[in-house]
Amino acid sequence: MEPITGRALILACSAIGAGLAMIAGIGPGIGQGYAAGKGAEGVGRQPEAQADIVRTMLLGAAVAETTGIYGLIIALILLFANPLIGLL
Amino acid sequence: MDNANFIVRFLTWLMTFDRKALILAASAIGAGFAMIAGIGPGVGQGYAAGKGAEAVSINPKASKQATMVMLLGAAVAETSGILALVVALILLFGNPLVTQQGAVLILAASAIGAGLSMIAGIGPGIGQGYAAGKGTEATGRRPQYQSNVVRAMFLGQAVAQTTGIYALIISLVLMFANPLVRLL
Numbered sequence: 001m002e003p004i005t006g007r008a009l010i011l012a013c014s015a016i017g018a019g020l021a022m023i024a025g026i027g028p029g030i031g032q033g034y035a036a037g038k039g040a041e042g043v044g045r046q047p048e049a050q051a052d053i054v055r056t057m058l059l060g061a062a063v064a065e066t067t068g069i070y071g072l073i074i075a076l077i078l079l080f081a082n083p084l085i086g087l088l
Numbered sequence: 089m090d091n092a093n094f095i096v097r098f099l100t101w102l103m104t105f106d107r108k109a110l111i112l113a114a115s116a117i118g119a120g121f122a123m124i125a126g127i128g129p130g131v132g133q134g135y136a137a138g139k140g141a142e143a144v145s146i147n148p149k150a151s152k153q154a155t156m157v158m159l160l161g162a163a164v165a166e167t168s169g170i171l172a173l174v175v176a177l178i179l180l181f182g183n184p185l186v187t188q189q190g191a192v193l194i195l196a197a198s199a200i201g202a203g204l205s206m207i208a209g210i211g212p213g214i215g216q217g218y219a220a221g222k223g224t225e226a227t228g229r230r231p232q233y234q235s236n237v238v239r240a241m242f243l244g245q246a247v248a249q250t251t252g253i254y255a256l257i258i259s260l261v262l263m264f265a266n267p268l269v270r271l272l
Contacts, residue, residue: 033215
């Protein structure tokens, strides 16, 4: 069998870590969905203010997206620009 | 290797198995992890269904419109569950990692990572289901504005889907275009 090198262990753990990082996507998904729901509710109550309601909703959703992007960045770094093997 | 710690001893024990067996075992775990995403659509669509029942009870005349919006929203909320199912089925029936060249440990860990990544689908599932519920509620209250409500609902749901798509991308990269194997 091929022996385990430290490099292989780091890369293997990087694969699992990239997957774990993406679990962060739960949060923005729930939060933006709540915003979408309230947006639909608001448009239903006040259809003439649709443009304003949607603008505020998208603004808030963009802020809620940030942590999901952070998770994606860490996963992409682990996959494509792994800094850990350089430290070995 | 006499004074090796628990992790190294565990990994050395793992390496005594056949290469294919190790990757397939990890794929089984990964497929299981991926399906945890099913929590999301379950909770979200349940909320939408509850709001549908509520809307029909408040305004029985708009029952058709409310039910239609509920089903539309619930269909969108289903996507994360379907994406997780696709990843799990790929790991089970079209496993791309078994035939891949490279270190077995990294390929096995990639199978687990691909599954873990899809757990993110919980979020879009719950969130889009909530949006579907609120859309149903609003349609039940004022059926004449159904198209406006559905438009706002779909727009918000599309934004909520993004993190699920990110997770799918990472999962597919781990399975089909693994950059870690080449680093060894």
